[in-house]
Amino acid sequence: MVYTVRPMTENDISQVSRIERDAFPPPWPATNFKRELRYNTLSHYFVACEDALERKDATAKINSSGSSKKSLNDRIKAFINRMLANQTLEASQDEKVLGFAGLWFMADEAHLANIAVRLDRRREGIGELLLIAVIDLAIERQARFFTLEVRASNKEAQALYGKFGLIEVGTRRGYYMDNKEDAVIMTADNITSQSYIDGIRQLKQAHAA
Numbered sequence: 565m566v567y568t569v570r571p572m573t574e575n576d577i578s579q580v581s582r583i584e585r586d587a588f589p590p591p592w593p594a595t596n597f598k599r600e601l602r603y604n605t606l607s608h609y610f611v612a613c614e615d616a617l618e619r620k621d622a623t624a625k626i627n628s629s630g631s632s633k634k635s636l637n638d639r640i641k642a643f644i645n646r647m648l649a650n651q652t653l654e655a656s657q658d659e660k661v662l663g664f665a666g667l668w669f670m671a672d673e674a675h676l677a678n679i680a681v682r683l684d685r686r687r688e689g690i691g692e693l694l695l696i697a698v699i700d701l702a703i704e705r706q707a708r709f710f711t712l713e714v715r716a717s718n719k720e721a722q723a724l725y726g727k728f729g730l731i732e733v734g735t736r737r738g739y740y741m742d743n744k745e746d747a748v749i750m751t752a753d754n755i756t757s758q759s760y761i762d763g764i765r766q767l768k769q770a771h772a773a
């Protein structure tokens with residue numbers, strides 16, 4: 565299966581909102597994606613998609629590049645270049661959005677605002693692909709920390725973050741308004757260090773394989 569990660573556009577909002585509603589059902593407040601995309605210059609939203617055309621020539625792509633690893637790295641690199649060039653991309657009508665992630669930059673911190681994958685497409689590596697993309701962007705932007713809050717009960721997400729070197733550094737008591745659940749604060753420090761970059765490279769290779 566071939567997935568693409570690219571910046572979210574307004575054309576993606578209806579699919580992304582459905583994924584968000586399934587992942588964070590009310591009373592969790594829905595993100596105003598239009599406002600985020602149009603006006604929040606500190607935020608960057610991305611989607612992972614399955615493209616009908618990509619699906620068709622997936623085998624050819626893997627064969628011609630010699631390995632799926634090269635193709636994945638190339639796609640992530642191309643995505644970051646588009647982000648840095650601040651290009652607006654139009655969503656293809658053939659694309660099915662499988663997941664999304666939002667990243668905020670604040671001073672030397674890259675903060676994961678949210679990440680979610682379609683209910684019926686979890687455990688296929690899509691969450692990991694999105695996390696690779698946002699961490700790559702944080703590294704490109706020379707952020708020092710990569711940080712986030714996650715519900716204390718959300719062990720699946722904590723396992724994902726732990727895999728990418730984020731460690732628990734504290735707790736916000738009663739952070740979640742709906743049930744007063746604690747938030748665990750997780751951080752990866754010094755993400756531009758060679759050792760962290762090497763670790764991410766290994767994870768990318770394992771993911772591609």
Ligand SMILES: CC(C)(COP(=O)(O)OP(=O)(O)OC[C@H]1O[C@@H](n2cnc3c(N)ncnc32)[C@H](O)[C@@H]1OP(=O)(O)O)[C@@H](O)C(=O)NCCC(=O)NCCS
Nearest residue numbers: 587679680681686687688689690691692714720721723724
């Ligand atoms: C968290 C979430 C984004 C993970 O997405 P995903 O595409 O299913 O995850 P992946 O298939 O890429 O899994 C990557 C890693 O995450 C961890 N993980 C994901 N789902 C897991 C589960 N059900 N149980 C245990 N670990 C899990 C594992 O470490 C896994 O690595 P592995 O396959 O080597 O074991 C997805 O479960 C989701 O959308 N949850 C609802 C929204 C949410 O809670 N977001 C986080 C808010 S802080």
